[in-house]
Amino acid sequence: MINILSSILILAGVFFYLAGSIGLLRLPDLYSRLHALTKADNLGLGLLMAGLALHSQDLFTMLKLLLIWLAVLAASATSAHLIARQARRQETGS
């Protein structure tokens, strides 16, 4: 039962990863690419981690996975903000 649930979570995570990459490749400009990539990727990673945490069934590993996810969320939010601001600055020429 747990195996099935964790398989579904992992596959959903990979699906979101692929959706984010396709968005990165197909969308027309930087801001929409940013929108597609950062959200889909972090959701994909979260789902993947939920699946792996269920699979591991070990409290220490689960907490470590949670820590990694929080680090990725913080890093990705910061860098998305920085990249968007940089692009905006270059556009307005200030």
Next chain:
Amino acid sequence: MTELLLLSALGLMLSLFLGLLRVLHGPGAGDRMLAIQLIGTAGVGMLLLLSVLLNQPALLDAALLLALLAAVTAAAFTGQQKTHHD
């Protein structure tokens, strides 16, 4: 379960490949930086999958390090651009 994990790792590999295509085409530096962002998150996901697949818990620490360094790359990128344009 092993096959599923391997398949997922392959899916992430495909995602990385699509990101590299964006690095190749990307008109601006910001677009390329976004692809680096993707490589960071997909790399973390692949390290996690591999740590379960190969039964190597130490790879979790490597994933944590990669996650922390992803923020540094973006900060360095913007800092470098700023000094470049001033």
